[in-house]
Amino acid sequence: MHPPDLTPVEIADLLDAAYRQDRGLTHDGPDLxxxxxxxxxxxxxPEVQSETWNVWQELMGDEEGDVLEDDAAFWLDVEFVEPCPDS
Structure with a gap:
């Protein structure tokens, strides 16, 4: 896996799997x-993160509800994404 080669949909799928694994909703998810x-x-x-977030929101759809979407946004921004090291 090489992230720059992935589409926003592919990244959103990986994020969804990682999020669900972290929240105990599934045991399947990407490895470390x-x-x-x-x-x-x-x-x-950050532009890719923003685009991917938009796609992920669409994939979550209405069935997930605002609470899950709010938690997923927090997870992505605070718990998952690492700050870019200064070059």
Whole structure:
């Protein structure tokens, strides 16, 4: 997996799986290496993170509700994405 080669939909799918795993909603999710690569990449590319978030919201749809969406936004911004190291 190389994050720059992934589409926003593919990244959103990985994020959804990681989020659900972290919240105990499933046991399946990306391994630690994939998570770290993705967290670093999104931290250094906020435009990709924003685009991916928009796609992920669409994928969650109305069935998930605002509470899950708010928690997912917090998880993405605070718990998952790593700040880009200063170059």
């Amino acid at each position: 290496t994939v998570r770290l690569e993705l967290a670093d990449y999104l931290g250094c590319h």
